[in-house]
Amino acid sequence: MGYSINVTSEEEGNVQLTQKKPHCSMDSLTSWYMSTTQKTDPKLPRKKRTTSSQWQFPPVVLILKDLESFTTKVLQDFIIISSQHLHEFPLILIFGIATSPIVIHRLLPHAVSSLLCIELFQSLSCKEHLTTVLDKLLLTTQFPFKLSEKVLQILTNIFLYHDFSIQNFIKGLQLSLLEHFYSEPLSVLCCNVVEAKRRVSFLSDNQCENIRRLASFRRHVEKQGSEKQVALLTNEIFLKEEIQLLLENLHVYHTNYFLILRCLHKFTSSLPKYPLGRQIRELYCMCLEKNIWDSEEYASALQLLSMLAKDELITILKKCCKVFKSSEEQLDSTAKRIEEFLVQFQGLDEAKEEENTSGSQSKGFQKTDLYHLQKSLLELKELRRTSKKQSKFEILREKVVNFIDSLVREYLLPPETQPLHEVVYFSAAHTLREHLNAAPRIALHTALNNPYYYLKNEALKSEEGCIPNVAPDICIAYKLHLECSRLINLVDWSEAFATVVTAAEQMDANSLTSEERNEIIHARFIRAVSELELLGFIKPTKQKTDHVARLTWGGC
Incomplete structure (x- = not known):
């Protein structure tokens, strides 16, 4: 901090650190710091830190954005190791705390927190930014x-x-x-x-x-x-x-x-x-x-x-x-x-x-008894009531x-x-809202009803109202459930799913027995139904044990 480091030298240093990533240590950081400060200003003599707040060379600043998310043991070890190298290069740690400064003492024992010279400051609010x-x-x-x-x-x-x-x-x-x-x-x-x-x-x-x-x-x-x-x-x-x-x-x-x-x-x-x-x-x-x-x-x-x-x-x-x-x-x-x-x-x-001074001089010899004072106040009130002249x-x-x-x-x-x-004015608010304000329901319906829109697989192209047999399982189950009423019979749904899927797997029918194939299709159906339930399209119902309730209506 405070030194103008050339971009080329900084990039070279980054490359070296990247290449020696398995061997990174405080010694490598110390050698980089010494070489950088000497290259920038080689005339300055190398001295140790004189006081707790003054260094001969500029400090290295390390920002830890979210202190609460760090593992306690790793944070403690890092502070202890860093304190042992302060005589080689100065280090400033900036902790980003989202809760309260007391969290420092909760994460760090006294033996570790005593190594820190803690100073509290508050950044500007996001509204000011x-x-x-x-x-x-x-x-x-x-x-x-x-x-x-x-x-x-x-x-x-x-x-x-x-x-x-x-x-x-x-x-x-x-x-x-x-x-x-x-x-x-x-x-x-x-x-x-x-x-x-x-x-x-x-x-x-x-x-x-x-x-x-x-x-x-x-x-x-x-x-x-x-x-x-x-x-x-x-x-x-x-x-x-x-x-x-x-x-x-x-x-x-x-x-x-x-x-x-x-x-x-x-x-x-x-x-x-x-x-x-x-x-x-x-x-x-x-x-x-x-x-x-x-x-x-x-x-x-x-x-x-x-x-x-x-x-x-x-x-x-x-x-x-x-x-x-x-x-x-x-x-x-x-x-x-x-x-x-x-x-x-x-x-x-x-x-x-000037008015105050002149008034005091002219009225200096007037009587200031209670009678004249009350009379002056009454005259002043009457004057304000009769004439409302602006000052x-x-x-x-x-x-x-x-x-x-x-x-x-x-x-x-x-x-x-x-x-x-x-x-010079951009006014397409609708376009910006489409990009920034997500509409997950429309996107989910498009992906499940027409998977070709996202996957761009020619095999997924189909006429409107048809269900391609090579579509993902969840897409097949979703398009079948659109044809049902509010309550969906799981047995009928499973049979319809098996009929569509089997049409795509007739070539592999010789390699598997009918029972094994039915078990695989049944497992795929259960997984597709579970995914639809997770997405919020269906839910179990107590009206009928072998039925599920549909939570959507209409085309999407």
Whole structure:
């Protein structure tokens, strides 16, 4: 750790370890460590460890993902052997614990655990990792590929309600990317703006026609004048120039979209009951689905924003300033406007201090007895009741809320409103669901009813309704049980099975007696019935001892 090891030398070391796998030991690991550190920095003198937390050379880190699954004796021996070689190379063990840190003392006796310098730490939650992945891959203009609301919802639902696996989420994202570039002919334009504009000039006539067929482009053409409509539909050169302009506008749209999305998230992520969600992915899904300002949650969020205290509002505005300063591409006027609001809030504080000082000076010689104090309170209550005039802070807060609302309505339009959004957005949620959400009942029925679909054996081809006699036993038993009612007679089922199977084994009839052949067929039938019971197609019934109950109905 901490040393830049060449890939070639690392691969050579791996090859050597692979070749000497039967002779792997701590001595071989020690020699590899010494050779690696000397090659990397031969000038450093070789010294032993000075303290328990400092080494002259970087440590070797070994990660044991699931500590509870290791054999106790093997783990103990490994720790003891490793401790004896600490003077040769430093070693750090990272234990992945799924239950509680107490499990270390349960697995290791005191003599072994005393050899460890144990420090506890907790990794980030999987939800935070998901937020990081979305922030680095989707909520940025660095990568043009995007997901529609339904596709993103499928991936996040699988993550949150099934496995909590970031690796599976990334695989689903990779599958979406593959499907988009495989099924969408215009995905050739799904790249950075400069490269996409260059590729537009090389579009073929068929690709131009595909662009004209896009629903978003047709809506764009309908909004144009009659002369421009004719040019877009007939002139290829004019069409390509328009496509380049639309692709550039789409990039600007995404840049502004993600900035305002992050700004809105800063305002709404700390509101009570989180009307627009606590995580930015929740807000992002809502914005992808529809006009967010038409939802009740957004109206509730605006009401809560209009009741924020001054300190909270200033803190949120400072966070928004950081968001806009982090991106130097667009919306400079918006960032300046937010800075102006901050200056105005600071001006309110200064004006309030001046009023307090002037008021104290003017009223310093007034009587402060109980009578005058009660009279002042009554006058103040009467003034508040008769005139509900807003304070300067309330007026400024209302301006901030209206400003944020105007930004949302201007920049957080759904992607479907943008021309050529189909080029970068993958929206085939049905295809993704078929790949990721398993349908075992359909797959089992297909495999048992038509084994050729998976086995690709020409002998298994048969006409619809026929049972091939060379099919696997479970397939024969399954197709026979489809012809029965709710209760299946095992004797009739067995005879039908024997009739089908015997037709396939007539050539071997001379080598076996009839009794031996019947016993083998009977055993095969029992095994096929047991497998069907294990798969959940049939179950024993108490109504009749020689019958089984069918648990499925219909064709599948």
